[in-house]
Amino acid sequence: MAAAGKKCSGVLFLFLLFSLFSLSQSLLSDSRKLSVELNPGAASLPRGGDLLHVRAVGDNDTLHFLFCSQGAPTLLLVHTNTSSSTVQVNWSQFVERNHSGSLKVEPESSILYSSALVFSRLLEYDDVNDTADPISDLFPPYELQDFIWSRFNLSGPSALLCGAAANFTNGSLCLQLSAFESEGRGQSWPRLLHTANSSQVRVWLDGVLPRASRSRFLLELKAVGGVYPLSRVEVHRSIDDEFTPSIFQVSQWVPTENASSADLGFVQWKPVAYRQSNPALEDATPCRHSDPRPQSGEAAAAASGLIRAFYAEPETFGMNVSFGLAGEPFYNSTKFLSWTLLVGSGSPPVDSFSPLVVSVMAVGLGTPMILLLLGGVFVLPAEEGAASATYEPIN
Structure with a gap:
């Protein structure tokens, strides 16, 4: 019985350990400070559509999400290695839609990656x-x-x-x-x-x-x-x-x-x-x-x-x-x-087993082990009793 109790406690301990690990991972995950600006630097509503700038600032880097309705809807992501990078728009050129470089993330040397x-x-x-x-x-x-x-x-x-x-x-x-x-x-x-x-x-x-x-x-x-x-x-x-x-x-x-x-x-x-x-x-x-x-x-x-x-x-x-x-x-x-x-x-998010799934697995795998151990606890004394009743000691 003691072995079975230890096994049950072990399963519960593993589940609690995994839950604590999941919680700690969540608490230690990266966080950013967000700011939202519509049509950054524009003096008035631009013709042809809007430009939304979401600036996500980390400890030593920045993600710029730029969502635009000038033409087909487009989401541009720019990652920089500084927390002070900014977006600059030349609106007179931008609304013409035929000038390369009318939108810049500065300093340009800080850009690590971009995709749209x-x-x-x-x-x-x-x-x-x-x-x-x-x-x-x-x-x-x-x-x-x-x-x-x-x-x-x-x-x-x-x-x-x-x-x-x-x-x-x-x-x-x-x-x-x-x-x-x-x-x-x-x-x-x-x-x-x-x-x-x-x-x-x-x-x-x-x-x-x-x-x-x-x-x-x-x-x-x-x-x-x-x-x-x-x-x-x-x-x-x-x-x-x-x-x-x-x-x-x-x-x-x-x-x-x-x-x-x-x-x-x-x-x-x-x-x-x-x-x-x-x-x-x-x-x-x-x-x-x-x-x-x-x-x-x-x-x-x-x-x-x-x-x-x-x-x-x-x-x-x-x-x-x-x-x-x-x-x-x-x-x-x-x-x-x-x-x-x-x-x-960076790396795409990866789903791991949730505490609920782990607990179900723990119960599913642990219960048969506990039953086997309990069976062993009761069967072993019965076998010992049968053996002592069958054989006499030899003088």
Whole structure:
């Protein structure tokens, strides 16, 4: 019995130790001081769209998140090695969208890494045969650079941007950027784990009348960078789906394997979208990505005023994210679709086993051991008694 008690105490001790370790890791994780500025340095509202600057200051470095609606919505991330770096905009040149260098992060020598993500096109196709194959029956794409975008709606370190195309019937396409002071997790599914080195973008299509009764959608993204552009997607699997039920993997758009520096960037997402604004498990729909391919940097610069303003000769890779598989409900079933991703610097966040999962594992593995030990405690005296009753001592 004493051995069984020790075993039970050991399992409990391991669980408490893991919980304390998880808590300490959370408390010791990096934190940043955030400041938000809309159209930095502009004397009046600029024509053609807004520029949001979120400055995330660490102990000895700064992350600059620049979210722009001049043309196709674009998120630019610049990491510097000083806590005093600033953003400078030449607004007369910036709004013309044809001047490289009209937006600078100074001192330029402090820049460690930069990358940008352009939300360039929304594509729709008629999935007549329910194969989820977008190669054929594509409608003319919605060019997001041609959308009429609202002004940014700010709420703390969060900004909402909504727009519509001239040929949209009702509805809108919205993007919401959220920056973070410390590590945490999203409140709604897919509940992505974030750090102070990342920002989250939620994209949703709401109320737009599809051009066919069996329409499905794709979102075209362009990753723009300098020396180490995002050029490949890694897929990592897990056995823990506690925070995103039924989803056991995460996808990461990262630089080439030859990149030696750890101070790079990433785009991370779970391969799932949702068909309701307040998602439940039955509203989840899988999503897939194409392989990133090199594309014209000039095309990305033409689509986005922010790319032209910051990069002289950008390296660009593009890919599509498609929503829904064969047999899944079509967009017309709810006329809503949302998808969430992270954009950050450094190593992508990694989900570890939560204390709940560890406790379940501990109970699952520890209980059989305790039962075996208890069985041994009762069986051993019984065997000793049987042996003493069968054999007589020899004089």
